[in-house]
Amino acid sequence: MRNAFFVLVIAVVGLSVSNAYHFQLLTFIGINTLLALGLNMLMGYAGQISLGHAAFYGLGAYATAILTVHLNWSPWLALPVAVVLTVVIAFLVALPMLRLSGFYLGMGTLGFGMIGYIIFREWSRFTGGDSGLVGIPSLELGPISFASARNYFYLVWAVVLVCLLLCERLVDSRVGRGLRAIHDSEQAAAAMGIDTSRLKIQIFVLSAVFAALAGFLYAHLVNFISPGSFDFLVSVRIVTMVVIGGMASIWGSLLGASLLTVLPEFLQAFADSEMIVYGLILMVIMIFLPQGLTRGIMDAYEGARTRKASKSASINS
Amino acid sequence: MQEFLQYVFSGVTNGSVYAIIALGFSMLFSMTGLINFAQGEFVMLGALGMISLWKGAGLPLPAAIVLSTIGVSAVGLLLERAAIRNVRKPHPIVLVIVTIGASIFLRGAGMIGWGKESYSSPAFSRQGAFEVAGATLLPQSLFILAAVLLIVFGLQFFHRRTLTGKAMLACAISKRAAWLQGIPSERLVLLAFALSAGMGAIGGILIAPISMSSYDMGMTLGLKGFCAAMLGGLGSSLGAVLGGLLLGLLEAFGVGFFSSSLKDAIAFVLLLGILYVRPGGILGAKVVKRF
Numbered sequence: 001m002r003n004a005f006f007v008l009v010i011a012v013v014g015l016s017v018s019n020a021y022h023f024q025l026l027t028f029i030g031i032n033t034l035l036a037l038g039l040n041m042l043m044g045y046a047g048q049i050s051l052g053h054a055a056f057y058g059l060g061a062y063a064t065a066i067l068t069v070h071l072n073w074s075p076w077l078a079l080p081v082a083v084v085l086t087v088v089i090a091f092l093v094a095l096p097m098l099r100l101s102g103f104y105l106g107m108g109t110l111g112f113g114m115i116g117y118i119i120f121r122e123w124s125r126f127t128g129g130d131s132g133l134v135g136i137p138s139l140e141l142g143p144i145s146f147a148s149a150r151n152y153f154y155l156v157w158a159v160v161l162v163c164l165l166l167c168e169r170l171v172d173s174r175v176g177r178g179l180r181a182i183h184d185s186e187q188a189a190a191a192m193g194i195d196t197s198r199l200k201i202q203i204f205v206l207s208a209v210f211a212a213l214a215g216f217l218y219a220h221l222v223n224f225i226s227p228g229s230f231d232f233l234v235s236v237r238i239v240t241m242v243v244i245g246g247m248a249s250i251w252g253s254l255l256g257a258s259l260l261t262v263l264p265e266f267l268q269a270f271a272d273s274e275m276i277v278y279g280l281i282l283m284v285i286m287i288f289l290p291q292g293l294t295r296g297i298m299d300a301y302e303g304a305r306t307r308k309a310s311k312s313a314s315i316n317s
Numbered sequence: 318m319q320e321f322l323q324y325v326f327s328g329v330t331n332g333s334v335y336a337i338i339a340l341g342f343s344m345l346f347s348m349t350g351l352i353n354f355a356q357g358e359f360v361m362l363g364a365l366g367m368i369s370l371w372k373g374a375g376l377p378l379p380a381a382i383v384l385s386t387i388g389v390s391a392v393g394l395l396l397e398r399a400a401i402r403n404v405r406k407p408h409p410i411v412l413v414i415v416t417i418g419a420s421i422f423l424r425g426a427g428m429i430g431w432g433k434e435s436y437s438s439p440a441f442s443r444q445g446a447f448e449v450a451g452a453t454l455l456p457q458s459l460f461i462l463a464a465v466l467l468i469v470f471g472l473q474f475f476h477r478r479t480l481t482g483k484a485m486l487a488c489a490i491s492k493r494a495a496w497l498q499g500i501p502s503e504r505l506v507l508l509a510f511a512l513s514a515g516m517g518a519i520g521g522i523l524i525a526p527i528s529m530s531s532y533d534m535g536m537t538l539g540l541k542g543f544c545a546a547m548l549g550g551l552g553s554s555l556g557a558v559l560g561g562l563l564l565g566l567l568e569a570f571g572v573g574f575f576s577s578s579l580k581d582a583i584a585f586v587l588l589l590g591i592l593y594v595r596p597g598g599i600l601g602a603k604v605v606k607r608f
Contacts, residue, residue, distance in 0.1 A: 047410065049409075049410045051413075096592075097592075100592060101409070102410075102413075103352040103412075104592060106352075107352065107588065107592070108588070108592045110540070111540075111589050111592075114540065114581070114582075119582075122578045243414055272425075272429055275421055275422070275425025275428060278421055279422025279424075279425055280422055282414060282417065282418030282421065283400050283418035283419060283422065286414045287415060288403075290404070290405055290406040290411050
């Protein structure tokens with residue numbers, strides 16, 4: 001029901017919007033939703049923080065950019081290579097990293113993210129260094145060209161839809177229950193017979209693949225990438241989307257991604273204070289609504305409803 | 318030989334600054350179990366504050382240093398009082414995000430206050446560079462080294478000889494038990510925040526004359542300070558100094574023998590290495606919070 005509604009909304013939006021800038025914004029929301037969705041599986045459900053997700057985002061983007069620009073590969077051939085590469089690297093990173101917890105995990109993933117950023121910046125023979133990589137081809141599929149803003153919008157949101165459905169199924173499955181058990185108490189989960197380290201590695205790899213997919217879509221959308229799009233602040237922004245939208249809420253990721261994609265467009269009005277406002281939002285939400293906006297609004301709504309119900313009950317009696 | 322000595326000088330100089338920042342991390346961690354991601358922003362505020370007070374407002378150097386340090390300590394105090402203490406669910410992930418939020422906030426404040434340009438500060442003394450066996454040694458390096466020694470011995474004295482210092486150690490061992498003994502642990506946590514912010518500021522003040530300062534200098538320095546603290550063993554002040562010097566020397570030799578573009582990567586590779594192999598650090602306990 002909800003999914004059918006979602007498809008309907010996308011179709012209607014895609015048909016009614018005609019402004020190229022709005023399409024661009026909506027497409028970015030889709031890409032960011034992918035990023036937030038992946039991290040939410042890791043952070044919201046399994047309770048493992050990653051401050052280095054921009055590295056996987058960049059990995060997806062740079063892998064396809066290097067293959068298509070330098071080697072003239074077809075993007076559709078580059079995509080599986082990028083995904084496999086991400087799986088391998090994410091696995092190698094997760095193996096030792098997920099033995100850490102809390103602050104140590106945060107710092108470790110941050111270190112990984114910084115190394116990724118430094119590689120994108122310094123390995124200039126392939127990545128173009130600071131000045132970036134130009135001339136990434138647009139996507140084409142037979143007669144359909146995705147250079148058109150509307151087509152790309154549909155493509156991105158189709159991918160988002162598939163990933164959303166996948167996550168929905170995953171969350172309600174045995175795996176999802178296992179992840180939530182890890183979130184609450186890793187020892188207890190292990191005592192119940194859950195292979196916690198295996199599950200954590202699997203979910204880390206999954207979220208990295210989502211990020212790489214987002215990177216792939218990003219690279220072919222803007223046709224130009226530079227290291228600045230994959231630095232520490234981007235990792236933080238992904239975390240923020242998850243946190244603001246609501247940890248452990250799939251549709252919250254969509255909300256968080258939408259808010260944080262649209263918000264900077266408004267904040268440009270007060271250009272210099274953007275960072276201050278951003279930091280403040282992050283702090284205030286975490287301090288007062290540690291469950292995120294979705295849960296916070298839902299709780300407030302529930303609270304108001306029960307209060308109203310008790311009020312009318314007292315009038316009737 | 319001459320080159321070797323030059324690398325050692327620059328390594329020890331930078332390493333000492335990392336050590337001071339690491340001491341700030343370490344002290345806060347042993348008191349509260351918290352890693353403050355905004356520590357680097359205190360470094361930035363200290364450096365820019367000192368430059369403004371000294372060169373901008375024309376105060377004498379010692380006054381500028383003291384005022385800048387006190388100001389940053391006050392910011393640290395405010396951070397604890399206004400943000401950290403009010404966190405409803407002090408889960409590590411929540412605290413990480415709150416301190417990251419604080420660091421972005423402070424960086425934004427620094428950008429509004431000082432703009433995007435870089436500032437340089439003259440050296441603390443007019444004495445020219447010394448020459449030791451063909452290598453140059455800046456007087457600023459001696460200032461930095463002296464400051465590290467002073468801070469380490471000062472901290473030792475504080476913890477061993479003063480009642481407040483002893484109370485802080487008691488809190489670090491068990492906050493609850495200390496509280497039951499009548500130690501005002503909440504106030505001591507505030508003090509720890511102020512002290513660690515102040516130490517960050519001193520690190521920034523010392524590094525200002527040997528590198529450019531700008532609103533975004535905090536992240537790299539903060540991370541390197543954290544690497545140093547991890548390297549030596551989080552929570553041990555001797556370890557922080559050891560880790561800082563080690564990191565500084567490795568960086569200097571890395572730049573000297575390989576390439577300068579790799580300089581920043583060294584710290585992070587070291588960080589990952591130490592997290593994998595020995596999360597307790599060189600001087601720390603062997604197993605710290607793995608699982």
